Amino acid sequence: MITPEIAPANFIRNIIENDLATNKWGGRVVTRFPPEPNGYLHIGHAKSICLNFGLAQEFKGSCHLRFDDTNPTKEETEYVESIEADVRWLGFDWGEDLFYASDYFQALYDHAVALIKQGKAYVDDQSAEAIRATRGTLTEPGKDSPWRSRTVEENLDIFTRMAAGEFEDGSRVLRAKIDMAHPNLHMRDPTLFRIRKVSHHRTGGKWCVYPMYDYTHCISDSIEGITHSICTLEFEDNRILYDWFLDELALYHPQQIEFARLNLEYVVVSKRKLLTLVKEGHVGGWDDPRMPTLSGLRRRGFTPESIRLFCERIGVGRKESWIGMDVLEKAVRDDLNPKAPRVMGVLDPLKVVIDNYPEGQVEELEAPYFPDDPPRMGSRKVPFSRELYIEREDFLESPPKKFWRLAPGREVRLRWAYFVTCTGLVKNDQGEVIEVHCAYDPATKGGDSPDGRSPKGTIHWVSAPQSLTAEVRLYDRLFAVPRPDSEERDFRDLLNPDALKIIPHAALEPSLAGARAGERFQFERKGYFFADPQDSAPGKPVFNRIVTLRDSWAKIVEAQKKGR
């Protein structure tokens, strides 16, 4: 197991601890995760989910799942289902606390009527363009609407008729009457309700006026008895409205707290761009293993634990920050290292003939699944014969300094098998090595020599005749540059062409024929792999590479290059 990491302190936890100490909320901690059901959840949402559900868990409170479905033109049931599945997959449970903003449409309407009666809201007959034109600018105040001083009675009458469907979409809106000269633009008479004569995924045709976010969110939080309403930094300016509505309506008043959203290098997370990748076929779908969506990460083979570990490690603050992809990769390695059984698979096969090994002979060699803890899960038998495959990159005709693998005259250990020494090689017309010849030392069976010598290199291998041919998909970072969003070029041109390499005929050890869909393994020296849950069939697994192993040889090579 990964050593349990102590959840690092953060300012939100501090606020909660302080509130608990002062009994501000009567000992309650109630948070919520409020997605709009208009797209798939991605790694950025995971941060928010882990924060909200994690805090609730830690303080024995609760976290509500609430769909913010106030805009029927953009929201669909398909998305609520995928969101529920993703949150559950991440390991969180909202219990009975599943809500929809649309549950509160009537209450929202009633509160609007109350605001009208208080003279705090009015119906504006101006067009959207006119409203925009009179909002003023960052430095100049706006102008009052000509409809701002309608009587309460008239406002009540028209608002009622708006809700009854008497007016066309866009013909008028209900606005709060605050201050058109306020320095915070959100306070310049924000819209409360707009007319939308469209069917809503839950309320159908019941409503033709729909409430806006600022008005809806605070009241929804209030109704549900939320204590800490955690959202991202871009809503900082909206907090003034959150507070204004609740104060004017004299309702239970949760505290809105903002934190910096996640920025992850080498991916893009905007719905528009992700959708483009899917629609234009740059990826196979929302759950393509290259995608930063939770469904993509799941399909790739990431574990929920690894995502949670990642979220814990990146912390929570109010500073715009960028997290390197290596942090996510490290998190999944750390999670899988103690969990994934070790097996051998050759991704780029190079044939090896052991000349002094009897033709036709096959030995079954013992190979532990967890070499660092052999009793655990025991071992499997791996066949060994005269003809093997090794990784093409594990042989070099003229090896550079510090290369410890196979080369002419060089002895290496074949993992769990024998020491072999390279005695010759065969090339094709293009001068490429297509076959390597070796001699094995029968005294080194199992990988130990009686004379105590130990080769510098140990490489993996698979017996050719018994090998399992399987498709392996090597995934890597989606983009070739760390911050695709801040580049001038079209983001499509920044995609990493090597984000997916399909190997149709990898040579795997035969035990893998028994791999079940959804199982994870470490292919020794190569990385962690996941039997694709959709494309694997009994006896015919298809593997996705989740992440490579840390590769210090690659670092040496790079250093040598630079040194030159």
Add this chain to the structure above:
RNA sequence: UGGGGCGUCGUCAAGCGGUAAGACACGGGUCUUUGGAACCCGCAUUCGCAGGUUCGAAUCCUGCCGCCCCAGCCA
């Protein structure tokens, strides 16, 4: 030139007036039948800058500088 925020190691991030946690990355080493893992050591005399208050400041005050967000009938 309005309003709201943010600036602590390469990247995140603790710290809340008492003399800079931790993680990732990086460097070195031990061990090793994965150049994996594990383990050990190192890694900010300094907290955007400049002043000030104080016995004492990353923490308080003042002034600068830099970066982000806001002008949807989106959320």
